[in-house]
Amino acid sequence: MKAGLSRERVLDAALDYVDAHGLPALSMRKLGAQLGVEAMSLYRHVPNKDALLDGLVDRVMETAFAGLGEPGPDGWTRWMRDFAHAMRATLKAHPGVLPLAATRPVNSPGALRMSERWLAGMRAAGLPLGRAMDIVNVVATFTIGHTLAEVGQTPGHEGSEPDLDQRSGDLDPAEFPHLTEVIATRAGLDFDSRFTTAIEILISGYATLDAR
Secondary structure (H helix, E strand, C coil): CCCCCCHHHHHHHHHHHHHHHCHHHCCHHHHHHHHCCCHHHHCCCCCCHHHHHHHHHHHHHHHHCCCCCCCECCECHHHHHHHHHHHHHHHHHCHHHHHHHHHCCCCCHHHHHHHHHHHHHHHHCCCCHHHHHHHHHHHHHHHHHHHHHHHCCCCCCCCCCCCHHHHCCCCCCCCCHHHHHHHHHCCCCCHHHHHHHHHHHHHHHHHHHHHC
């Protein structure tokens, strides 16, 4: 894969590399080797490692929201649900990028234009600008944090994350009756249900505030 490099092809290759090998393994040299070019060829598309990391977040979010559109004039709540579930699904598909999504804001020109359209749609649906910004940020932050807890990996120590099930044989039911019941019945351990319910609570809460 030597000819026809573009920023999108470089970022897609970097995303594939992180999915396969983890974020700490990513370097410009290794990425160049994967693309069949010298590392110096990449700098025309991503000027440095920081730009590459920012670009990975941008690329994941572009993928997440490619079919989302903007909030309609009839309301923003259904759009906000779609926003949250689209973000979570894409982040789950690329768990290696989760630490970047949690720490590096999306601020590419394309992402800024996308955010501008979202805010315009939410204002057209009747939300004040500050409230619209709060809702997008709160829902995005919760989604990233929930997904990080769900499938995130410790950079450099992938696969070492502790799991409650690993302690099941150590727990004395007399001392930990509720936790042993949780492990046995899986009560409260359904990530899909938990996420859906929490998003409904967040969105309904904001909608109630604006209905007062």
